[in-house]
Amino acid sequence: MTxxxxxxxxxxxxxxxxxxxxRARFVVADPDLIYLDGNSLGRLPAATPAFLDHVVREGWGRGLIRSWGDWIDWAARLGDRLADHVLGARPGEVVLSDSTSVNLYKLAAAALAASDRGVVVVDTDDFPTDRYVVQGLVEHHGGTVRELRSDIDRGLSPDRLRAALDEDVALVVLSAVSYRSGAMPDMAEVNRMAHEVGALVLWDLCHAAGAVPVELAATGADLAVGCTYKYLNGGPGSPAFLYVRKGLQPLLRQPIQGWFGQRDQFAMGPDYDPVEHLDRFLVGTPPLLSLAAVDPALAVVEEAGVERIRAKSVRMGRFVVDLARERLAERGFRLASPVDPDRRGAHVSLAHPDAWRICRALAEDAGVVCDYRAPDRLRIGPSPLYTTFTELWDAVDRLCGVLDSRSYERHARALARIT
Amino acid sequence: MTxxxxxxxxxxxxxxxxxxxxRARFVVADPDLIYLDGNSLGRLPAATPAFLDHVVREGWGRGLIRSWGDWIDWAARLGDRLADHVLGARPGEVVLSDSTSVNLYKLAAAALAASDRGVVVVDTDDFPTDRYVVQGLVEHHGGTVRELRSDIDRGLSPDRLRAALDEDVALVVLSAVSYRSGAMPDMAEVNRMAHEVGALVLWDLCHAAGAVPVELAATGADLAVGCTYKYLNGGPGSPAFLYVRKGLQPLLRQPIQGWFGQRDQFAMGPDYDPVEHLDRFLVGTPPLLSLAAVDPALAVVEEAGVERIRAKSVRMGRFVVDLARERLAERGFRLASPVDPDRRGAHVSLAHPDAWRICRALAEDAGVVCDYRAPDRLRIGPSPLYTTFTELWDAVDRLCGVLDSRSYERHARALARIT
Known part of the structure; x- marks a missing residue:
């Protein structure tokens, strides 16, 4: 009921x-700008500039190489904090490293190498880079991709997944929250189904981490990757994380054998001899400044708590869906996300044939930044830590203005390089 | 003559x-500290804190996701500047991406996949992570490692390389400047020898870039990787670069198929379809803050010019070698680098059975930071942009003090995790 x-x-x-x-814990440089794209790049936490400046001037400038004595542990320490407060995992199961794509490659390759099976199940609805990475993997390492054809509005159908699972499947790669629709499969159910046929599951948590409570341990998750620059507000291209269930760690061996996985790294022995624990999934020197920015950002999420973030997110999602029904349906928009809040992450997708041009007009003429996603989706991504309900109301109101004035028709139909 | x-x-x-x-273009927080480890982590350029703060506050804080319209090209723009001023390569041949180890994996894997041969030649004197990466590659993709056993003081012997080259060799992985001894093989000669048997060469330029003039195009180089945090002063873990000769780009396909290599990246089509050019060697979102720090750092190198940096570096190297002969030989040190300055990069290695403890004593008691490298090397790494001859003299003098007082004997013999 609305x-x-x-x-x-x-x-x-x-x-x-x-x-x-x-909201006051973030920089809001332009209060008139309504920013609904925190699911692409989260806002700058207010504490971050000073923290980074300190790392730059004191850590790098004064400490020089000696600071690596401290820095060397940051990826693991931040990983443990993510595990504890955001991902429902245990200490030593999460570490920051590389990009999401590289991590996905490492973990998927390790899972395939450890299995005598060759099929990797992916979904039409997986983020494109996830599918590309798996395609490259089976091409170079041998194997086959089996594609689920989930509904891109409603998400994974457990029946289709069940039909795709058999004893040829080594690995299932799925998103905990769909990048397009926001659809959320039941992680525990998926893990159980995969485990029944002896397959592992690798979760892409990019659109889930920091927005919905993720329970990796409680749902029996095997492997996961995700980014820290969306709801975790770690900054542009901040390092990704990877998760490997404790018991799997010594059994899996990833193919990019860098010295950060080496036992006694600075002995610099002639042969690769990886540690037994999570560091074996590391490769090279982490980009320390980008890594450092995750620290103050994560502190805000920890203080707010993911449960409270989720509770507000559900209210915001419902508000957007209700507003869309009342004001946008008659203007040609259709809800392209699950209706049930329990099956939807923090963002809401709305379909419109002119979504691309409308998205441009919103950003350039109406001061509302959201996202376009192919083929025809406007993606509204409120971030509960800094988005207000009034902003959501104003955004929909401005959107109605763009639609009624047809101002969007001045914008090119073509998809530019960056959305 | 001395x-x-x-x-x-x-x-x-x-x-x-x-x-x-x-020197004034760098932060020198503690003028009494003699920093001879710029070949591990270069000093903080004075312009970097303000530049980074601007990227953080204006680019991220104010521009938010819209800034990616500009940022998306930074890796290529910085790559072109590196190509032009530092690496002797052409536009579109160098790009910043990932870590050195990940880049080495991508390029070595691509070279192996494009060849019907299975042997990769590496050197005992390659940096450990390079060897580990190649070991992992042949283990996962099939192939064999053939190891040169170069002299770890004098570097590659062309005769040994010639003996190792035959028509089974797909790829040779070598360092342009040895991480330990500083030895420099003749790049043009190595490329020519490898090409004669139809093999490619992948150069690790970590200890060369920004210190010695590298002429990738003129020497007919095929592939290269390197870091930006040593003589290029890009900051801790700043992104690495990769180079692929123009003509090779469409022929090589790397295995980590991320969306940054995709044609029409934001169309998000179902299948990986890489661009023909250098971007096909990219994977995921770059760590933008760490990438940004390379910009002001590179500007200093560009202004000084690598030829002038090298000229001073040769003078400094000779000064250290002469001082070592005059004052350190009688105190148990032996030169563990090539004597000929034309065959030596910017650093000088000195061997001593107690090098580890001496290195600790220098740093903790005498205010001289240099590096230890296994098995018994003290690595002196003057960085011509900010190291003075007087610092080199004082460092050797303080080293004599440590040796004569035997103060180093208070330090543990064991190798700690970080040097």
Missing amino acids: GDLSRTAAEELDGHDELARF | GDLSRTAAEELDGHDELARF
Whole structure:
């Protein structure tokens, strides 16, 4: 049932928002800009510039090479914090490293190499780079890709997954929250189904981490990767994380054998001899400044708590869906996300044949930044730590203005390189 | 012939140093600390903190996701600058990406996959991670490692290389400057020898880039990787670079098929379809803050010019070798680098049975930071942009003090995790 959808109602929701005070923990350089793309790049935490400047001037400038004595552990320490507060994993199961794509390659390659099976199940709805990485992997290492054809609005169908699973399957690669629709499969159910046929599951947590409570240990997850620059606000291209269930760690061996996985790294022995634990999935020197920016960002998420973030996110998602039903349906928009909040992450997708041009017009003429995703989706990504209900109301109102004035028709139809 | 080796002579060398003014372009937080480890982590350029702060506050904080419209080209733009000013390569042949180890994996894997041969030649004297990566590659992709056993003081012997080359060799992996001894093989000669048997060469330029003029195009180089945090002063773990000769680019396909290599990246099509050019060797989102720090650092190198940096470096190397002969030989040190400056990079290695403890004592008691490398080497790495001749003289003097007082005997014999 739809409640009051007036701007006053939005203001009241903000008035009762227990996370409202966290907005001040972020830099809001232009208060008139409505930023609904925190699921592509999270806002700058207010504490980050000073923290980074300290790392640069004191750590690098004064400490020089000696600072690596401390820095060398940051990837693991941040990983443990992510494990504890965000991912429901145990100490020593999560570490920051490389990009999501490189991590996915490492873990998928390790899973394939450890199996006598050759099939990797992916989904039409997986993020493209995940599919590309798996394609490259089976091409270079041998194997076959088996593709689920999930509904790109409603997400994974457990029946289709069941039909795709058999004893040829080594690995299933899926997203915990779909990058396009926001659809969320039941992680525990998927893990169970895969384990029943003896397959492992590798989760892409990019659109889940920091937005929905992820319970890697409790759902029996095997492997996961994800980025830290969306809901975790680690900054542009901040290092990704990888998760490997404790018991699997000594059994898996990844193919990019860099010296950060080596036992007694600085002995510099002639042959690769990886540690037994999670570091064996590391490769080279981490980009320390980008890594450092994850620290103050994660502190904000930890203080707010993922459960509270999720509770607000569910309210925001419902508000957007209700507003879309009341004001956008008649203007040609269709909900392209699951209706059930329990099956939807933090973002909401709306389909419109002119979505690309509308997205441009919103950004360039109306001060609303959201995302376009192929083929025809406008992706609304409120980030509960800093987005207000009033912003959501205003964004939909500005969107109605763009639609009613047809101002978007001035924008090119073509997809530019960057969305 | 050895000239005047007094401290006054050092001061005079500084007085005539045409690069002396560049020291002010770096942060020297503690003027009493003699930093001879710029070949592990270069000093902080004075312009970097403000530049980074601007990227953080304006690019990320204000521009948010929209800044990627500009950032997306930074890896290529910095690569072109490196190609032009540092590496002797052509536009579109160098790009920043990932870590050195990951890049080495991508390029070596691509070279192996494109060949019907299975042998990769590596050297005992290659940096350990290079050897580990190649070991992992042949283990996962099939193939054999053939190891040169170069002299770890004098570097590659062309005769040994010639003996190792035959028509089973797909790839040769070598360092342009040895991480331990500083030895420099003749790149043009090595490339020619490898090409004669139809093999490619992949150069590790970590200890060369920014210190010695590298002429990738003129020497007919095929492939190269390297880091930007040593003589290029890009900051801890700043992204590495990779080079692929233009003509090879469409012929090689690397195994980590991420979306940054995809034609029309944001169309997000179902199948990997890489661009023909250098971007096909990219994978995921680059760590933008760490990437950004390379920009002001590279500007200093460009302004000074690698030829002038090298000229000073040769003078500094000779000064260290002469001082070592005069004052350190009688104290148990032996030169563990080539004597000929034309065959030596910017650093000088000195062997001593107690090198580990001496290195610790120098850093902790005498304010001289240099590096230990297994098995018994003290690595002196002057960085011509900011190291003075007087610092070199003082460092050797303090080293004599440590040796004569035997103060190093208080330090543990064991190799700690970080050097």
